Amino acid sequence: MVATSPTHANPINCEEPAEEVETEAGVAAIVQKESLLSNVNWEWHQTEKNVNVRIKLPDNVVTRSLTVDIKKTFISVTILKKPFVAWNLFASIVVHSDDEPQWTVETSKAGSKVLDLDLPKVDEAMWHFLVKQKLPSTLLLSSEEVNEMWEEDQKTIAQKQPDPFGEDIIVYGLDGIKLNPEVEPYTNADKELGMLQMYQKGLQCFRQGSAAFKEGLRLLRVCALHHAHPESCLFLFEVYAGPTFYGIEKNISSALWFLRFGADRTGDSRCYLTLATHYEHGLLGLPTSFARAVKWYQKAAKDGQATAMSHLADMFSRGKCMKSIAPVDEKRQQPERAKELLQAAQRRGCPQSYVTKGEWLMKASCGFERDLAAAEACFDMAVNLYPDIRESIPRQELALMKRLEEEAKHPTAPSLQSTDDSTSNAVTMAKGTQEQTFQDRVRKLESMVAKASPSPAPASKSTEASGLWGGPGFWEKVGTIS
Structure with a gap:
């Protein structure tokens, strides 16, 4: 008979690993690969399969x-x-x-x-970009610069705030996040399961009915805590952060803990990207912080996450978080860095880079002249390659701006007044719809659970997508830099 007594029940803390020291040879190799990537013209398209x-x-x-x-x-x-x-x-x-x-x-x-x-594809799913290639650190801020920004951010972040975790008042830690160590016993029976076996068994428990939910949750917690399994960390984050799921009550503190644990222990760029997004928009009770968003976006971008590169470009083009009411900090608004990062994202075939580029063309930002036709072409490219991205595209604002532009050419027609402020606000409101994607947690979780079923899932409809060109021709195709 196999013993099931716990062999490890001590709290496990989140500890951010020391920053990796780069060598000159390593940096040179990454720069050389970036140069090689920039000199190739190519296109790609995809279906789910x-x-x-x-x-x-x-x-x-x-x-x-x-x-x-x-x-x-x-x-x-x-x-x-x-x-x-x-x-x-x-x-x-x-x-x-x-x-x-x-x-x-x-x-x-x-x-x-x-x-x-x-x-x-091995797994039937749409890809967020094609090429996962490390980004040269020369395109990023140094850790000293980011830490200096964080010190500035802390002056404007209230240290005591209403507690989204259920208490009256909380005091945020150094990273603006409350982290209580999680505990989950690790039994001898658990040791006999491999990491992937444990993960799949945990997901299958959720399909077997409410009686197995508790065991499924336990297995996933063990897989996350004792195997540092990134998918388990992300699954638990979604479970605890969303509405009640399979009888598991919402627990924001645990959600953020598993997300941060996944970032610290696994180094998974998806954890970095999710943390950065939550800091950028101030989600789940985290403080809105330009510095912390940049920190985690840069970690993801450095690892080759092209979507993070595009978000970084957008942040440096604005010089502040999207919903921040603070004035733009000239030290943070860096249009040249923004353009370089967007080019890097585009070289990797990232649809999000076309959304960002389209918004710049709408707002005449980062040295681009306003060109609504080119902006629409960018949006079409992004949607053709990754259809779900259409929710983040400001189509209504683009249509309004095109109408105003047309009326300006024909003064006899009734005219509407438009200002740069109204345009900027319209784009900001449209981009705010990105936050709504976090309301889809239940759908994502159910999809993950369904994949653990031994029975074949029904074939999903593949979405054809037209090509997306990479390489140096991108900037000539979709707008000019003034």
Whole structure:
């Protein structure tokens, strides 16, 4: 008989690991890869099941000079043994045998050649970008600069605030977050399960009925606490942060603890990105902080999270958090850095970068002239590649601005007055809809639980999406810098 007595029931604390020290050689390698990425023109489109990538080859390339290597999360292309493409992918793909080639070379009538890659996905889900490549730290603020901003933010953040966790008053810690150590016994029976076995078993418990909910929650907590499993941490964050789910009551303190634990112990960029978003918008009782949002966005961006790069670009273009009523700080509003970050996100095939670029074109921000047609083209590109992103696009405000622009060309028509302030407010209101995505937690959780079912899930409708071009041609396609 297997003993089930707990072998570890001590509280486990969140401790942010020391910042990794970069070497000159390491930085140089990342910069070189970024340069290689910026010199390639390519496009991609996706369905829930498949990714297609089309890469423009240099002129006069002979097919036999190509070497294409496709792995589960990596693709590389060399021409005459010289590196041309070396990309880590957003997620895993299915690699065929040598008898089933996954690439072809197409030649146009003009003689130009395109490498076409067909990459089936392991998991049926839409990708947020294509290339997961580390970002050079030269594009980011130093930790000293971020800490200095945090000291400034703390002067405006009340140290005592109404407690969203159920108490009358709380005192925020150094990071503006209340973290009570979590405890979950680790039994000998648990030790016999592998990490993934435990995670899948925990999710399956949620499908077996209310009697198994408690055991499912326990298994996921063990998986998070004792295996530092990022998916378990994120699942528990969603469970505790949302409305009552499968009989589990909302607990914001535990939600934030598992999110921060996932960030500190697993180094998962999804945890970084979620933390940053909550600080940027002041969600779940966290203080709205430009410094803390930048800190966690930068951690995600440095790890290759292109969506975080786009959000960073947006923050540096504004110089403050979206809902902040404080005046713009010139030290924080850095349009040149914003443009470099947006270009980096676009080079990785990030749909969010097109949303951000479209908003800049609407507001004539970051050195771009106002161009509503180009803004609409950006929004269309983003939606075609990632349909769910349409909720964050200010379509109504764009339509109003186009109407005002048209009326200005025809003075005899009834005219409406528009100001830069009203435009900015309209875009801000539209972007506020991004926060509503956090209301979809139950749907996301149920989807995760459904995937743990041994029975096959019903086939979902794949969404075709048109191409999204990367490389240096992006800025010429969707607007000019004045």
